[in-house]
Amino acid sequence: MSVVVELAEAARAYGEGEGAVHALKGVSLSVAAGELVAVMGPxxxxxxxxxxxxxxxxxxxxxRVTVEGADLGALAPKALAALRRRRVGYVFQEVNLIPSLSLxxxxxxxxxLDGVRAGRAREEARAALAEVGAxxxxxxxxxxxxxxxxxxxAIARALVGERRLVLADEPTGALDTHTGDQILGLLRARCDAGAAVLLVTHEPRYAAWADRVVFLRDGAVDTAAAAVSAR
Amino acid sequence: MSIRHGLLALLSAGPRHGYQLRAEFVASTGASWPLNIGQVYTTLSRLERDGLVVQGEEDAQGRVSYAITDDGRAELERWFRTPLVPADRPRDELVIKLAMAMTTPGVDVAAVVQAQRAATMAVMQDLTRAKRAEGITTAHRLVLDSMIFRTEAEQRWLDHCEAVLAATPQEGRA
Incomplete structure (x- = not known):
């Protein structure tokens, strides 16, 4: 299956020299179309x-980080912003809907914002909302x-248009477990329809919806754990 | 749990024979609770001995049906009314293993925790996959949910162990 997002030895440090904080220490990870990958860790x-x-x-x-074949590091800021907007959908714990606008x-x-005319954008939005049961x-x-x-x-917004990559950061944060399950069911269905979803959660019950569960500790993937949970 | 009360509950809807009881029991709890026909008949004969069910007529295929008695209904009602207390501790082996790992020289406790956590997650993934199956009954889904919540409790405890171990210098090791 086609890889939608790939991190190759991706590292992120804040600060330099002795006092640098290594938040991520060379993590390699890829998510293919149709795949739901959960990231857990303290x-x-x-x-x-x-x-x-x-x-x-x-x-x-x-x-290096690659999204649908594009090396993000090689993109100019403007091109990166466009790719972020067109290819990637985000779902956060804080839903971030604009309060004065309807769903x-x-x-x-x-x-x-992508340049689609208003009438068509609304049609797409209506279809996306219907698909998620809203x-x-x-x-x-x-x-x-x-x-x-x-x-x-928020999930409909993350998926509207041609977005195939959904990044979800604790999307079930404030929800009860039944509603949380429904949200995961929705993400799962989007995956089964061809999207790639990378889910960050600290709740094992939601991570269990994933095809693969990656355990992070101190900025690195715990490989022993990865071997067991990839099934 | 008692197969006893499960069978009484099914019989409260009307007389049934053994194979019917087994099929209905499995349908409501899912394959998560395998029950063989031998267990059904053993349980039925104990229920009969205790006066909670009575045997009815044999049908053309030679199958005997069972019916619940008034005492059986009273016992079933008592069962639904009485909350359960956690008598058995199925996770004890893990708890003991962790405690022993802490005090046995040369054991990498964090590795023990992590290996268990990955294995527990794999179990949760399987349970969640089973929950997604098409045509699953609500009763079966709730049984799976119960197992998921239990597994999650273990997972949370392991997370907690890891956090405490990371923050605490190891004790009791020469």
């Missing part, structure tokens, strides 16, 4: 750094729907 193990590198929100100090407008917004609340404001529905809308 606080400070480098989970969020890894996700930020994978989505081009941060650059590695050494090593539909929120989901349509990234497409309009079609019936499309016209409501974020504050008028439940936390689970907000998170569904």
């Amino acid at each position: 606080s400070g193990s480098g989970k969020s750094t890894l996700l930020n590198l994978a989505g081009g929100l941060d650059r590695p100090t050494s090593g 539909l407008e929120n989901v349509a917004l990234p497409r309009e 079609g019936h609340v499309a016209e409501r404001l974020p504050e008028e729907v439940s936390g689970g529905q907000r998170q569904r809308a």
Whole structure:
């Protein structure tokens, strides 16, 4: 299957010399289309750094990050921003929907920024919301729907258009376990439909939805654990 | 858990014979709880001895059906009403293994924790996959959820062990 995102010996250090903090120490990891990979690890193990590198929100100090064949390090800032917007969807614990826009407008917004005309962007957004089971609340404001529905809308926004890579950072944070399961079921379904999902979570029950679980500790992948959980 | 009460619950919906009971038991709890026909008949004969069920007529195929008695219904009601106390500790071996690893010279405790955590995660992945199967009944899904929550508790405890071990200098080792 085609690799959507690949980290090759990606490292990220903050500061230099003696006092440098090595948040990520040469991690190699790839996620193919149709694959859900979960990253687990204690606080400070480098989970969020890894996700930020994978989505081009941060650059590695050494090593390489490739998204659908494009080497992020070789892209000019403007091209990187465009790739981030067009190819990568983000789902965070804090949902980050714009409060004054309806769910539909929120989901349509990234497409309009992509240059898609408003009518078509709305159609796509409506379809994306329907797919995640939030079609019936499309016209409501974020504050008028439940936390689970907000998170569904955030996933629709992450997937609208041609995005094949979804980066999810604790997407089940404030949700009860049943709603959390539904969110994971949704991400899983998107994977089965061909998306690549990289999920950061500290909750084992949600990591268990993944095809592979990667354990990070002190900025490196625990290889002994990786061998067992890849099945 | 008692197969006893499971069978009483099924019989409370009407008389059934052994094979029917086994099929319905497995359908509601999922393959997660294998039950063989021998266990069903042994349990039925004990229930009969205790006056909780009675045998009915044999059908054309020679199968005997069983029916719940009033005492059986009272026992079933008592079972649903009474909360369970955790009497057995199925994770004891792991707890003991960890405690022993802490005090046995030359054992890499973090490696023991990590190996267990990966194996436990693999079990959770299997359970979650089973939960995603099409046409799964709600009862079966809840049984799997129960196992997932238990496995998760073990996983959380292992996370906790790792964090404590990382922050604490090792003691009791010469």
